């Protein structure tokens with residue numbers, strides 16, 4: 001008599017890095033014959049992958065655990081918030097197990113204890129690429145875990161530990177598999193992409209009969225062999241970032257850099273204990289743009305950091321106006337439990353923080369909108385994310401999924417054979433732009 005398949009519900013919260021953890025756990029569950037089901041009611045147990053980065057994320061994670069307990073009753077918690085198990089136990093003493101980030105073995109042990117695996121060879125057939133939560137045509141490629149920095153507002157190193165890089169051949173083999181499985185865009189993620197390989201002393205490894213050092217530039221060179229889009233996230237402005245400009249100029253790497261500057265005042269950056277040197281940043285941005293005129297720079301900033309004076313905030317606005325970044329996210333400083341910055345004097349009042357955030361966003365909105373306006377009339381290549389009968393939603397080299405804008409293509413009714421498909425590259429002519437998005441028609 002055949003046994004019923006064990007069914008698992010899965011809730012994935014948090015950043016793209018947590019998403020990659022979720023994908024690994026899901027792949028393992030599937031390999032072991034568990035079925036992943038989309039509702040609490042159909043599941044025999046639920047795994048919740050949590051985030052613990054800022055207080056809002058902690059609350060969201062606790063709410064998700066509460067909901068899963070209420071709806072299903074058997075809940076295993078993993079992810080960043082798992083590091084603060086006392087917080088979870090206090091709110092929900094009935095959770096079955098709590099494990100931390102990237103602790104795949106412990107999550108699986110907890111699943112085995114709750115629902116012993118019943119291997120069924122028919123269910124072991126899974127694609128080589130594993131389970132991906134992201135659409136089939138783009139995938140996050142996690143190159144390392146942890147971080148060697150100790151930014152005073154951040155508790156990630158205390159949750160995830162020091163930098164541990166994956167050897168370059170391992171990453172390139174994974175990327176190769178993803179591309180074979182239909183991926184057209186690789187999004188390189190880590191806590192600090194520019195530090196990749198430092199912990200391994202840039203170890204040299206073989207891939208496709210060629211030697212590569214475990215290092216950011218060499219990784220980009222290797223990935224460029226795969227002939228798909230490669231986008232870099234979480235890069236810090238170290239000197240060797242200049243090296244990838246040539247790859248961008250040669251069309252081997254998307255002309256896109258996600259650099260979380262966080263502030264522009266040297267004193268505040270020092271208090272934040274940020275890596276990199278802001279002094280020459282404007283000059284370097286100018287040089288990058290000279291080498292790669294198409295370069296899109298995305299960044300994030302914190303306003304209202306403890307001790308931030310009016311003058312320092314003005315310095316930040318001046319930097320924004322000069323740097324003319326393309327995409328910017330900003331947050332009002334919010335203390336994270338356990339972060340060193342909480343001990344700094346000069347807390348900025350909530351009202352002033354909100355006021356500065358508003359001013360900041362207003363300055364940047366004008367810059368971003370003006371930069372998009374300049375694209376009108378140009379022909380650009382885009383990657384289709386969603387397609388319908390009359391139009392499609394796509395992204396250009398300047399748009400990372402989920403965090404940036406999109407390109408809306410209106411093409412009117414098409415013949416069945418001409419319909420666009422997700423994962424397809426097409427050329428479009430930009431016809432209009434609003435604050436975030438471009439509007440375009442098919443070229444030719």
Ligand code: SF4
Pocket residue numbers: 147148149150151154155156157191192
């Ligand atoms: S670089 Fe700073 S903000 Fe980023 S993970 Fe490391 S410590 Fe946190």
